[in-house]
Amino acid sequence: MSEYLLLLLSTALVNNVVLVKFLGLCPFMGISKKMDTALSMGLATTFVITFTTAGAWLLEHWLLMPLGIQYLRILTYILAIAAVVQFTEMVIRKTAPALYQVLGIYLPLITTNCAVLGLPLLNVQEKSGFAVSLMVGFGSSVGFTLVLVLFAGLRERIALATVSATFAGAPIAFITAGLLALAFMGFAGLVPH
Amino acid sequence: MIAALTSLTILGLVLGLILGVAARVFRVEGNKLVEEIMEILPGSQCGQCGFPGCAGAAQALAAGGAPVTLCPPGGRSVVLELAAKLGKEVNLAGVKDSVPKVAEVKEELCIGCTRCFKVCPTDAIMGAAQQIHSVFRDACTACGKCEEVCPTESVKLQPIPVTLHGWYWHKPNLQVLRNIPA
Amino acid sequence: MKLFKLRGGVHPESRKELAADRAIRVLPMPEYLYVPLLQHVGAPAQPNVNVGDKVLKGQLIGASQGVISAPVHAPTSGHIVAVGDYPAAHPSGLTAPTITIKADGEDRWLDTEAVSDPFVLSPDQISARVAAAGIVGLGGATFPSAVKLNLSRKNNVHTLIINGGECEPYITCDDRLMRERAAEIVEGVRLIRYAVGAEVVMVGIEDNKPAALAAMTLAAKNTEVKVIAVPAMYPMGWDKQMIKALTGREVPADGRTADIGVLVHNVATAFAVRDAVRFGRPLVSRLVTVSGGSVIEPANLEVPIGTLVENLFQFCGGFRNKPARMVLGGPMMGIQLASAAVPIVKGSSGVLALTDSEIGNVQPSPCIRCSSCVRACPVGLLPLDMAAHIRAGDSSAAVTLGLKDCVACGCCSFVCPSHIPLVHYFNFAKGELMEQERVKLKQESTKKLAEMRNERIARIERERVEAAAKRKAAREARERAAKEAAAKVVTETA
Numbered sequence: 001m002s003e004y005l006l007l008l009l010s011t012a013l014v015n016n017v018v019l020v021k022f023l024g025l026c027p028f029m030g031i032s033k034k035m036d037t038a039l040s041m042g043l044a045t046t047f048v049i050t051f052t053t054a055g056a057w058l059l060e061h062w063l064l065m066p067l068g069i070q071y072l073r074i075l076t077y078i079l080a081i082a083a084v085v086q087f088t089e090m091v092i093r094k095t096a097p098a099l100y101q102v103l104g105i106y107l108p109l110i111t112t113n114c115a116v117l118g119l120p121l122l123n124v125q126e127k128s129g130f131a132v133s134l135m136v137g138f139g140s141s142v143g144f145t146l147v148l149v150l151f152a153g154l155r156e157r158i159a160l161a162t163v164s165a166t167f168a169g170a171p172i173a174f175i176t177a178g179l180l181a182l183a184f185m186g187f188a189g190l191v192p193h
Numbered sequence: 194m195i196a197a198l199t200s201l202t203i204l205g206l207v208l209g210l211i212l213g214v215a216a217r218v219f220r221v222e223g224n225k226l227v228e229e230i231m232e233i234l235p236g237s238q239c240g241q242c243g244f245p246g247c248a249g250a251a252q253a254l255a256a257g258g259a260p261v262t263l264c265p266p267g268g269r270s271v272v273l274e275l276a277a278k279l280g281k282e283v284n285l286a287g288v289k290d291s292v293p294k295v296a297e298v299k300e301e302l303c304i305g306c307t308r309c310f311k312v313c314p315t316d317a318i319m320g321a322a323q324q325i326h327s328v329f330r331d332a333c334t335a336c337g338k339c340e341e342v343c344p345t346e347s348v349k350l351q352p353i354p355v356t357l358h359g360w361y362w363h364k365p366n367l368q369v370l371r372n373i374p375a
Numbered sequence: 376m377k378l379f380k381l382r383g384g385v386h387p388e389s390r391k392e393l394a395a396d397r398a399i400r401v402l403p404m405p406e407y408l409y410v411p412l413l414q415h416v417g418a419p420a421q422p423n424v425n426v427g428d429k430v431l432k433g434q435l436i437g438a439s440q441g442v443i444s445a446p447v448h449a450p451t452s453g454h455i456v457a458v459g460d461y462p463a464a465h466p467s468g469l470t471a472p473t474i475t476i477k478a479d480g481e482d483r484w485l486d487t488e489a490v491s492d493p494f495v496l497s498p499d500q501i502s503a504r505v506a507a508a509g510i511v512g513l514g515g516a517t518f519p520s521a522v523k524l525n526l527s528r529k530n531n532v533h534t535l536i537i538n539g540g541e542c543e544p545y546i547t548c549d550d551r552l553m554r555e556r557a558a559e560i561v562e563g564v565r566l567i568r569y570a571v572g573a574e575v576v577m578v579g580i581e582d583n584k585p586a587a588l589a590a591m592t593l594a595a596k597n598t599e600v601k602v603i604a605v606p607a608m609y610p611m612g613w614d615k616q617m618i619k620a621l622t623g624r625e626v627p628a629d630g631r632t633a634d635i636g637v638l639v640h641n642v643a644t645a646f647a648v649r650d651a652v653r654f655g656r657p658l659v660s661r662l663v664t665v666s667g668g669s670v671i672e673p674a675n676l677e678v679p680i681g682t683l684v685e686n687l688f689q690f691c692g693g694f695r696n697k698p699a700r701m702v703l704g705g706p707m708m709g710i711q712l713a714s715a716a717v718p719i720v721k722g723s724s725g726v727l728a729l730t731d732s733e734i735g736n737v738q739p740s741p742c743i744r745c746s747s748c749v750r751a752c753p754v755g756l757l758p759l760d761m762a763a764h765i766r767a768g769d770s771s772a773a774v775t776l777g778l779k780d781c782v783a784c785g786c787c788s789f790v791c792p793s794h795i796p797l798v799h800y801f802n803f804a805k806g807e808l809m810e811q812e813r814v815k816l817k818q819e820s821t822k823k824l825a826e827m828r829n830e831r832i833a834r835i836e837r838e839r840v841e842a843a844a845k846r847k848a849a850r851e852a853r854e855r856a857a858k859e860a861a862a863k864v865v866t867e868t869a
Contacts, residue, residue, distance in 0.1 A: 037280060063204070067196045076204060083208040087215050094219040097226040101255070102280030160763035162741045236822040238829070267818070270811045293814075315824040334821050357413075359813070360467040361806020364765075365799045 004135050011139030014190055017115045018147045019181040024115035027106050028148060029173065033159075037102050038152035042145025044092065044103070046138070048084050048110050049119060053137025055080045056120030057130050077120055078111075085111045115144060151180060226255040226278075233274045234264060237314040239336030241265045254279065266334035268293060294335040294350040296328045302347035309339035309348050318348075376603055379623035381616060383753035384608040385786045387544050387707065389583060394666045394673040395547045399555055401677045402690055408450050408476045408681035409461050409718040410436065415511040416518045417443035422458050422474055429454045431485040433657050436474050439506070445519040446509040448657040450679035453478040464684070464703050464717040466710045473718070476681070487655035493566055498528060501570040501652055508651030509721075510658050514538055514549075514612060514641035515704060517722040520648065523638065527571040530633040535573035536621055537564050537600075539580035539587065539642045540611035543705025546725040548662035549642050551675040553580065553587035557594035560642050563649030564600050571638055576600045578642070579617050583607035609707060610784040614639040616753055628780050663723055665691045668730035669698035678719050684726050685715035698728035699736075706733075707785040739794045748787035748797060754780050758787035762800040770804040778804055 017023050024045075031041040056077050064070050089107055093100045100107065110116060119140055123133040154176050163172050230251040238246040242263040244253055253259035254275065261275040261283055276283045296309075296317070303325045310318035310326060317333040320326030330353070339348040353359075413419035420437030430436060430449040437447040453476045461473035490496060496504070506521030537560075541549040553560060568576045578595065580588050582604040592602045605611060605620045615626045617639060624635050632639055640648075643662065650656045659680055666673040671692035678687065684703065688694065702709040703723055712726075719726075748758035756777045764772040778801060787797040 033282075034280075059204075063200055067200055069197045069200065072197055072201065076201065079201075079204060079208060083212055086212055090212075090215055090219040094221055097221070097224065098229070098278055098280075101226060101257075101278075104257070104280070160760075160767050235818050235825075237825040268814055270814045271818070273811075314828065315821045316828050317821075317824070331817065332821055332824055334818075355467075355469065357463060357465055357467065357469050357471050359810065360465075360469055361810060362466070362799060362802040364803050365796050 004131070007132065007135045008139040008142070009190065011136050012143035012146060013184070013187040015140075016143045016147060016184050016187075017119070017140040018144055019177075019184040021115075021118070023118045024113050024144055026109065027113060028144075028151065028177070029170075031103070031106050032148055032152040032155055032173075035149060035152045035156060037099075038148045039145070040096075040099050041103060041106065042141075042148045044088055044107065045110055045113065045116070046141035046145055048081070048088055048113075049116055049141035049144070050134065050138045051084045052077070052081045052116055053120050053123060054130070054134050055084065057123065057128075057133045060120075060124055061130075073121075073124070074117070077117060081116050082111050115140065147180070147184075151177065154180070224252075224255055227251045229278060230254050230275065233267075233271060233278065235266050235271065235334055237266060237334050237336060239266060239314050239334065239338060241336055266336050293353050295330045295333040295353050296335065296337075296339050296348050297351040298326050298328055299347045299349065300325050300327075302345045304345055304347070306344060308342045308344065312338045312342050314338065376601075378603075378605060378620050381606075381608070381619055381753070382755055383751050383786060384610065384616070385751050385789050386607075387609055387789060389607070390544045390666075391547050391550070391583070393545065393670075394664050394675055395550060397547075397551075397674050399551050399662060399675050399677055402679070402682065402687065404451055404478050404480065404482055404679065405682050405686045406478055407456070407683075408453075408478060408679055409683065410447055410450065410474045410476065410681040411461070411463055411718060411720055412437045412447060412472045412474065414447060414517060414680070414720040414722065415445040416516070417441065417445070417522075419472060420444065420447045420509075422472070424455050424458065424474065426455050426458055430476065431483055433485040433487060433659055435657075436476075439509070439519075443519060443522055445511050445521075446507065446657075447474075447680075448509055448659050449476055450659040450681050451476065451478045452481050452483040462714065462717050464710065464712065464720055464723065466713075468713040484656070489654045490652070493652045494569060496652065498524075498570045498572065501566060502528075504652050504655065505570075505648055508647070508655075508657040510644060510647045510651055511721050512641060513643035513647060513661060513721065513724075514614075515708070515722050515724060516614075517720075520640065520644055523640070524567070524570050526631075527573075527633055527638040531636065532571050532573055532633055532638045533636045534575045534577070534622060534638070535564070535568050535571060536614075536617055536637060536639045537567075537576070537578040537642055537645055538612060538614060538617050538639055539578055539584070539591070540605060540613075540617050541584070541724075542581065542607070542609045542611040542613075543707055543709070543724070544609075545666040545727055546664045546705050547666070548664045548675050548724055550584045550587050551664075552646060552662055553584070553642055554590050556646060557587075557590040559649050560591070560646050561594045561598060561600055562653070563645035563647070564595075564640075565598060566648055566652050567638075567640055567645060568599065573638065577621050578602045579605045579611075579621050581605055581607040581611050609786065609789075610753055610782075613753065613782060613784060615782075628777070658721060661719070661721060661723070663687065663719060664725035665727075666725060667698065667702075667727035668733050669694045669696055669728035671695050680721060681718045683716055683718055684712065687719070687726055688715060688728060694728055696730065699731040700729045700734050702727040702729060707789065708783065737794045739796060742793055742795055745792060747790045747792060751786040751790040753784060753786060754782060756781060758797045758801075761804075762795060762797050765800045765804045770807055773801075773804050774808065778808075781805075 018028050027041055032038050059076050059080060064073060119137050123136055155173060158172055231247060234247040234251060236247050242250045244250040250263060261279060261281050262272050264271050272283055305323040305325060307320060307322050310320050314336060315332050315334055317329045318326050318339060335350055337350055340350055418441035421440045422437050424436045431452045432449060434449045435446055436449050439446040455474060456477045457475035460470035462468060463471035502521045502524040505524060510520040511517040539553060564576060576599055578591055578600060580591060588604055595602050610616055614632060618632060618637050619625055626632050626635055647658050660677055662675055663678045664675050665687050674691050701712040701715055703712050703726055704710060705725060742759055752758055761773040761776045761778055781801050783798050783801060785798050791797060
């Protein structure tokens with residue numbers, strides 16, 4: 001049990017998917033202006049990543065490996081990801097039309113979020129078992145949500161600050177992202193290897 | 194080769210089937226968003242946005258085909274509400290709401306043709322044939338329809354004069370902070 | 376008596392010594408008086424005189440209209456020379472409906488109904504007399520006093536607090552009033568207590584006015600009125616601060632003092648109530664402090680309502696040097712006057728002519744988040760965060776931080792080391808929100824109008840179609856009948 005907890009911690013904080021592995025930077029910059037939309041985006045992505053890591057493991061071990069067609073890995077993964085994203089989109093559209101509008105293009109773009117494709121591929125590389133894969137997927141996406149929400153909080157505050165004209169807008173956001181990444185390096189010693 | 198083809202085809206078919214079923218289950222009846230936007234819009238069907246009435250504008254807004262600043266009678270507050278609902282960023286500088294207007298009848302020019310009060314979407318103009326018309330300021334949305342039909346240019350949109358009742362402090366503009374975007 | 380701990384507050388230099396020792400003098404009647412119709416919170420009074428009418432002092436010239444309103448009366452005898460717009464005592468310098476009276480110099484009172492023993496009147500009669508006298512909160516809030524009395528009786532108010540906390544620097548009119556007319560004030564207090572049926576009566580006076588404290592204590596001897604010294608600080612005169620100091624209770628956010636069973640009136644209001652109830656005399660004059668570094672001879676004057684501010688300065692010997700700023704009210708919450716040709720209203724406690732050194736015109740610099748304003752705020756708000764949100768154009772976020780509870784006392788702006796005009800931001804945001812509210816209300820009503828019009832047009836169209844169908848049916852029936860008749864004739868002839 002403690003092994004899984006450690007896995008969760010290390011994927012969410014130590015090897016944070018955004019700030020350490022630099023995956024999923026597009027929604028990180030794009031949907032981080034408001035706290036509540038950032039949280040919704042994070043939750044949608046968490047849902048997609050958790051399902052795709054599980055689905056990808058099943059595809060890998062029950063379809064690709066038995067048939068020896070691992071060279072089709074990326075293609076099949078993308079197919080599965082696109083299906084899950086499409087499904088999420090339908091659910092959100094039905095349950096929260098305003099959120100659907102707010103997430104806009106970023107919702108279908110979860111398909112091309114590199115974290116979503118990257119995590120199953122990393123799992124294959126590490127030859128992880130099903131439970132571990134699922135945990136890595138879930139932990140990483142929780143880390144993604146955490147960072148997105150933290151960053152949105154920072155940006156909400158920056159919106160109030162007196163930023164000089166040279167740095168106003170995107171530049172200060174990038175600098176803040178850099179500082180946040182530095183801060184996350186502090187977690188490096190948290191989980192023993 | 195055959196295995197790859199068949200397996201991918203089957204996979205695609207299965208996923209397609211699941212999505213097809215999901216699309217049925219999660220079908221959106223009408224568009225809730227359109228109704229919510231309709232609530233925000235003034236509903237005077239003035240057509241200044243270029244859409245046929247507020248329903249058309251709401252549909253365009255929901256589909257993302259129209260800017261949130263489309264509604265002149267709504268002014269700033271409608272823009273802000275729409276932006277909040279749709280999660281859009283707005284630059285209020287482009288919204289010419291700084292001088293709210295109402296229609297006013299120049300009595301010496303009015304010939305009592307009744308054209309203006311027939312087109313007024315909110316019944317804000319009172320008058321009868323051969324009588325000088327006048328405007329209820331509280332009901333006028335400054336849609337400008339009366340201005341268009343008036344044959345003698347008697348009805349004109351005029352800025353509402355600032356009174357003690359409506360006056361409020363301007364936003365502080367600090368000298369030191371001038372090089373900082375607001 | 377035990378006093379309770381207060382939140383926030385500041386200690387500005389009092390500068391009351393300029394006028395505190397100057398006895399009340401009566402301002403000679405000016406030639407023209409400009410009486411605005413809206414001198415109170417609520418609906419403006421409705422003028423009931425015309426140009427040319429002769430009026431006596433105390434005669435009704437504007438009747439109250441609506442639930443929350445107050446009448447206005449002629450401050451002297453003379454005749455009406457104008458009913459129209461005149462610049463108001465307002466930071467915008469805009470005009471307001473005003474009745475102009477040319478004084479005839481006789482200053483003759485209207486015959487009023489005096490009562491030898493006002494305590495034989497019923498509480499209802501007392502509030503009716505207060506309402507008819509047009510008395511409003513003279514501390515500056517200008518809320519109609521009779522409305523407050525009725526509301527308090529309905530809410531079973533148990534504690535009456537009389538506010539002698541004159542905390543604005545420079546202003547000394549309430550101090551002088553308490554020193555010189557303590558007995559009259561106490562009678563007014565007892566009348567208010569009788570009218571609302573309160574059990575406890577406390578008069579809170581700041582301890583920087585020892586003479587007023589002594590005079591009031593003496594006058595209140597052997598009565599149910601307790602006079603209590605409270606620490607001198609700003610804003611001690613804010614009613615909720617006074618309640619907290621004396622009772623330890625706090626008025627809930629967006630609630631009224633009546634919610635916790637307390638009624639607060641200013642000492643000057645109590646004085647005016649006594650005049651109204653005992654002599655039936657309406658509120659036509661008030662005490663005004665004329666002070667500031669530029670004024671040659673500061674004074675406490677009894678001034679008819681509607682006197683121009685410039686008349687007051689003239690009477691006080693004019694200016695030593697050109698004032699850098701003229702203020703109506705105190706320096707903390709008063710309003711800057713663009714011109715001295717504006718009338719004194721019921722809520723004006725002072726007029727100040729301040730020199731350059733007194734106003735301290737320093738350029739603001741960015742916020743350093745020192746949180747001095749948070750410590751100074753008597754309401755317990757976060758002025759720095761509210762201002763930052765407003766500056767970024769998000770007034771609604773400031774509302775969630777409690778903007779609506781801000782009383783614009785100015786403590787935050789006063790202590791700010793960066794000289795940020797915090798209260799200016801709050802006033803702007805409050806005005807903007809009110810404007811949005813108005814626009815929204817208008818939109819809702821016009822939306823309804825538009826819907827009704829569409830329905831009407833649809834109904835007319837429907838009725839037209841129906842009528843046409845009916846006409847058509849009737850015509851066909853007629854034709855058929857005619858045809859049948861013709862056929863009958865044919866058969867008969869055959």
